[in-house]
Amino acid sequence: MSSSRTPDWSAAQYLKFEDERTRPARDLLAQVPVENPRAVVDIGCGPGNSTELLVARWPHASVSGIDTSPDMLAQARRRLPALRFEQADAGTWAPGAPVDVIFANAVFQWLPDHPVVLKRLVGLLSPGGALAVQMPDNMSEPSHVLMREVASEPAFAGKLARAARKPLPSFSAYYDLLMPVARRVDVWHTIYTHPLENAEAIVEWVKATGLKPFLDPLDDEERYRFLAVYTEKIRQAYPPALDEKVLLRFPRLFIVAQV
Numbered sequence: 001m002s003s004s005r006t007p008d009w010s011a012a013q014y015l016k017f018e019d020e021r022t023r024p025a026r027d028l029l030a031q032v033p034v035e036n037p038r039a040v041v042d043i044g045c046g047p048g049n050s051t052e053l054l055v056a057r058w059p060h061a062s063v064s065g066i067d068t069s070p071d072m073l074a075q076a077r078r079r080l081p082a083l084r085f086e087q088a089d090a091g092t093w094a095p096g097a098p099v100d101v102i103f104a105n106a107v108f109q110w111l112p113d114h115p116v117v118l119k120r121l122v123g124l125l126s127p128g129g130a131l132a133v134q135m136p137d138n139m140s141e142p143s144h145v146l147m148r149e150v151a152s153e154p155a156f157a158g159k160l161a162r163a164a165r166k167p168l169p170s171f172s173a174y175y176d177l178l179m180p181v182a183r184r185v186d187v188w189h190t191i192y193t194h195p196l197e198n199a200e201a202i203v204e205w206v207k208a209t210g211l212k213p214f215l216d217p218l219d220d221e222e223r224y225r226f227l228a229v230y231t232e233k234i235r236q237a238y239p240p241a242l243d244e245k246v247l248l249r250f251p252r253l254f255i256v257a258q259v
């Protein structure tokens with residue numbers, strides 16, 4: 001998502017659920033079969049939480065990050081001052097020289113034409129290198145179905161007709177896309193189940209990410225009403241568990257392509 005027309009991402013809002021959001025990055029990294037990379041790039045590095053994992057695994061590599069968001073980049077630079085973070089769009093970014101690992105946790109779902117981009121990125125890897133990608137695959141979950149439901153109400157439909165993201169292609173589409181240009185392609189799903197305090201916590205979670213395109217076009221009054229209706233629907237859809245917490249089911253798609 002370009003940050004030029006829409007309000008910036010908020011690193012503070014995103015980091016409210018840092019542990020939960022970083023877990024898929026750890027799981028993705030654990031499957032990257034590259035032992036001693038020289039150059040590693042974190043695409044959509046956000047506040048640097050995923051970049052920090054890359055530095056910990058490969059302390060001798062040159063690790064850098066790119067992102068479109070000034071707020072996220074500022075946070076990443078504060079967190080990892082020795083690293084290079086640049087403002088660049090994942091859709092058009094290209095390194096000066098081949099890279100050994102291109103890592104992208106929770107960013108490519110924002111680029112509707114990302115399959116073309118992923119294939120191009122595989123072509124930028126050095127021999128033995130890997131592209132590692134994770135994307136939320138949760139468009140059919142109540143958290144996201146209900147955003148679209150509220151957006152279709154007459155009070156919001158005018159402004160939010162194009163807010164919804166398209167569902168991801170199937171896992172086999174990614175396999176068929178990358179197999180011709182890679183030596184090995186590993187595609188899998190993991191469904192996380194995050195116990196959160198209450199329905200409001202689910203809303204706080206999605207505010208930083210999936211709900212952003214629905215809230216950004218609204219004025220303050222509309223945003224207030226949208227959130228009230230959406231929160232009530234979330235409360236109905238996610239009943240409390242025995243300990244009163246709510247369980248946020250969160251399917252994610254993982255891809256590792258090695259050349």
Ligand SMILES: C[S@@+](CC[C@H](N)C(=O)[O-])C[C@H]1O[C@@H](n2cnc3c(N)ncnc32)[C@H](O)[C@@H]1O
Nearest residue numbers: 001044045046050067068069072089090105106
């Ligand atoms: C959900 S955060 C992921 C942050 C981090 N990688 C992690 O593992 O938690 C998505 C990030 O992608 C960035 N982003 C969105 N569209 C982008 C694009 N077209 N190019 C580069 N970064 C983008 C956002 O600014 C945000 O920082």
